[in-house]
Amino acid sequence: MSVKIKTPHEIELMREAGRILALVHENLAKEIKPGMSTLDIDRLGEEMIRSYGCIPSFKNYCGYPASICVSVNEEVVHGIPNAKRILQEGDIVSLDAGVIYKGYHSDAARTVGVGEISEEAKLLIERTRMSFFEGMKKATAGNHLHDISNNIAAYAESFGYGVVRDLVGHGIGTQLHEEPEIPNFRKRTRGLKLRAGMTLAVEPMINIGTHEVLWLDDDWTVISEDLSLSAHYENTILITEGKPELLTLTESEKAAGALNLF
Numbered sequence: 001m002s003v004k005i006k007t008p009h010e011i012e013l014m015r016e017a018g019r020i021l022a023l024v025h026e027n028l029a030k031e032i033k034p035g036m037s038t039l040d041i042d043r044l045g046e047e048m049i050r051s052y053g054c055i056p057s058f059k060n061y062c063g064y065p066a067s068i069c070v071s072v073n074e075e076v077v078h079g080i081p082n083a084k085r086i087l088q089e090g091d092i093v094s095l096d097a098g099v100i101y102k103g104y105h106s107d108a109a110r111t112v113g114v115g116e117i118s119e120e121a122k123l124l125i126e127r128t129r130m131s132f133f134e135g136m137k138k139a140t141a142g143n144h145l146h147d148i149s150n151n152i153a154a155y156a157e158s159f160g161y162g163v164v165r166d167l168v169g170h171g172i173g174t175q176l177h178e179e180p181e182i183p184n185f186r187k188r189t190r191g192l193k194l195r196a197g198m199t200l201a202v203e204p205m206i207n208i209g210t211h212e213v214l215w216l217d218d219d220w221t222v223i224s225e226d227l228s229l230s231a232h233y234e235n236t237i238l239i240t241e242g243k244p245e246l247l248t249l250t251e252s253e254k255a256a257g258a259l260n261l262f
């Protein structure tokens with residue numbers, strides 16, 4: 001049981017893994033249109049990842065058959081890309097991807113609308129994103145892990161949303177999943193003390209309705225139990241003595257003020 005503190009050299013490699021993944025997400029989001037299949041998204045995403053000289057970390061991870069997890073509407077995470085699943089105007093689609101650059105991982109997720117989407121879907125996506133930044137307000141050396149969890153949960157629950165409990169964020173580095181686990185829901189314990197040099201994937205998964213989820217028969221796809229819409233927002237971050245460094249944001253996300261949200 002140990003959480004690794006990354007060296008400056010490891011951090012440099014993770015910055016590059018993060019920078020590339022941010023670009024992949026930015027480019028992929030622009031391609032999302034009604035009429036395309038979820039397999040089209042996986043193909044495009046894998047091609048982009050490889051074009052940067054990286055390896056898609058999800059491919060064959062524990063048997064997962066694709067490079068991008070594509071989860072539509074009530075699907076929370078780990079949707080399997082499929083040529084027969086065609087996106088419709090008004091759908092929301094969660095895209096989760098990971099890359100390996102010189103042996104170091106980054107992991108990030110975004111939920112995007114397909115064409116015009118409902119007001120309630122827009123709010124869910126924006127508030128899920130904001131719940132991550134609420135968590136970032138506590139992501140500083142000397143604070144504790146569950147301070148992040150509690151901030152995320154308090155914000156999301158203030159809208160009556162269900163915060164998924166059966167899946168959590170994680171440490172990340174030479175492995176996609178390292179210690180510690182990072183819950184997005186309220187905890188009574190404080191959890192481990194954060195230290196500079198920890199790299200974490202923080203990933204709230206938020207449902208409009210119940211927090212309860214089910215697994216489909218494919219053993220991967222997670223859906224909300226009440227079939228309510230679900231959104232996901234994830235970044236790989238570096239803990240420092242000050243504000244955390246967000247490794248998977250694009251320059252345009254930063255220019256749009258993302259770093260002023262925490």
Ligand code: MF3
Nearest residue numbers: 057058061062064069096107
């Ligand atoms: N982003 C997911 C996570 O953080 C990983 C997807 S699991 C995989 O746990 F099998 F699809 F890779």
Ligand code: CO
Nearest residue numbers: 107201203234
């Ligand atoms: Co993750």
